[in-house]
Amino acid sequence: DIQMTQSPSSLSASVGDRVTITCRASQSISNYFNWYQQKPGKAPNLLIYAASTLQSGVPSRFSGSGSGTDFTLTISSLQPDDFATYYCQQSYTTPPTFGGGTKVEIK
Amino acid sequence: EVQLLESGGGLVQPGGSLRLSCAASGFRFSNYAMNWVRQAPGKGLEWVSGLSGSGGATYYADSVRGRFTISRDNSKNTLYLQMNSLSAEDTAVYYCAKGQCSGTPCYNLDSWGQGTLVTVSS
Numbered sequence: 733d734i735q736m737t738q739s740p741s742s743l744s745a746s747v748g749d750r751v752t753i754t755c756r757a758s759q760s761i762s763n764y765f766n767w768y769q770q771k772p773g774k775a776p777n778l779l780i781y782a783a784s785t786l787q788s789g790v791p792s793r794f795s796g797s798g799s800g801t802d803f804t805l806t807i808s809s810l811q812p813d814d815f816a817t818y819y820c821q822q823s824y825t826t827p828p829t830f831g832g833g834t835k836v837e838i839k
Numbered sequence: 840e841v842q843l844l845e846s847g848g849g850l851v852q853p854g855g856s857l858r859l860s861c862a863a864s865g866f867r868f869s870n871y872a873m874n875w876v877r878q879a880p881g882k883g884l885e886w887v888s889g890l891s892g893s894g895g896a897t898y899y900a901d902s903v904r905g906r907f908t909i910s911r912d913n914s915k916n917t918l919y920l921q922m923n924s925l926s927a928e929d930t931a932v933y934y935c936a937k938g939q940c941s942g943t944p945c946y947n948l949d950s951w952g953q954g955t956l957v958t959v960s961s
Contacts, residue, residue: 766947768948770884775934775951775953776876776884778947778949778950781939781947821948823945823947826889826944827886827901828886828944829886830884830886831883
């Protein structure tokens with residue numbers, strides 16, 4: 733199975749901060765890569781697919797980049813609604829695998 | 840608007856069985872791959888199983904292969920997960936999730952249900 737390693741596992745940030753989360757795949761996955769946001773007690777929500785394509789309805793302050801094994805999620809200006817846990821996922825092969833999550837907390 | 844509504848979760852004894860359902864609406868159900876993803880309490884996401892729009896192709900995580908069976912009834916717009924030989928390690932919230940694409944496998948999960956809790960305990 734492809735291992736997805738996210739970092740950091742948690743971070744504290746303030747409203748307005750630029751936040752970057754990284755994810756590394758254990759082998760090359762091209763751009764078969766997605767980011768999800770999950771709030772407590774809620775289902776995950778697809779933010780970005782194909783590494784850099786914003787899902788419909790997702791604010792433009794979210795962006796994704798990367799290809800191969802290294803990927804990044806950037807929130808350009810953190811908003812109160814963005815405090816959540818973020819998961820990366822490879823969709824390159826079965827089984828699809830998720831990173832361990834990054835919890836973004838209020839500083 | 841896409842809606843996915845899971846049901847069938849609950850408390851079951853180790854070794855027992857349970858069948859989860861996911862009622863879908865707001866899209867042409869038969870055109871899309873569907874998946875089950877679970878999340879143990881306080882833990883991350885784990886993909887469990889997926890199947891094609893026709894139901895002809897199925898995929899399983901090693902942790903559930905041989906115990907779980909995914910299926911769908913396109914006439915009822917419903918996805919199922921039959922779970923047998925359950926153990927404490929299967930305790931989790933189970934989400935059904937729609938694949939973004941029609942082909943399979945499809946693991947861009949663009950819509951999720953609210954989840955149903957399965958607790959395996961004596």
